[in-house]
Amino acid sequence: MNxxxxxxxxLRELAGSRHAPADVVLRxxxxxWAAxxxxxxxxxxxxxxxxxxxxRAKVRYLAGGIAQLASRKPGRGRALSRCRGYRRLTVRQTPIPPTT
Structure with missing residues (x-):
C-alpha cells in the first residue's frame, strides 16, 4: 500500500488513541502495518x-479513508437467546388478577 x-x-494518531473504539484502533x-x-x-x-x-481493513480504508474505518454497520452483534427457564420464570412473575 502506498x-x-x-x-x-x-493513522498513527488513530492507532495510538486511547479514546477511540478498540475495533477502529485495530483496523x-x-x-x-500493511503500509x-x-x-x-x-x-x-x-x-x-x-x-x-x-x-477487509485495507479495503475499507482504500474505499473511504479513516471515516470508513470508523463506520459500523447497524444490526451487528449477538442475537438474544432465552434459556429454558425463561418462560417458566416469566409466568411465575406475572401477577394474578384479583377475583371478585
Missing part, C-alpha cells in the same frame, strides 16, 4: 486476527 505522509500521520494498526510493507500473514499474527480481517 500512503502519503499525511495519511500515515492520521488503523492493520492498515499502518510499512509487512506481509499479510505477519500482520495477522501480530494482531491476533485472521488474514482475511487484514484484507
Amino acid at each position: 500512503l502519503s505522509s499525511e495519511q500515515i500521520d492520521e 488503523a494498526r492493520l492498515v499502518l 510499512e510493507g509487512r506481509r499479510r500473514k505477519d500482520i495477522a499474527e501480530l494482531a491476533g486476527v485472521a488474514p482475511n480481517t487484514v484484507d
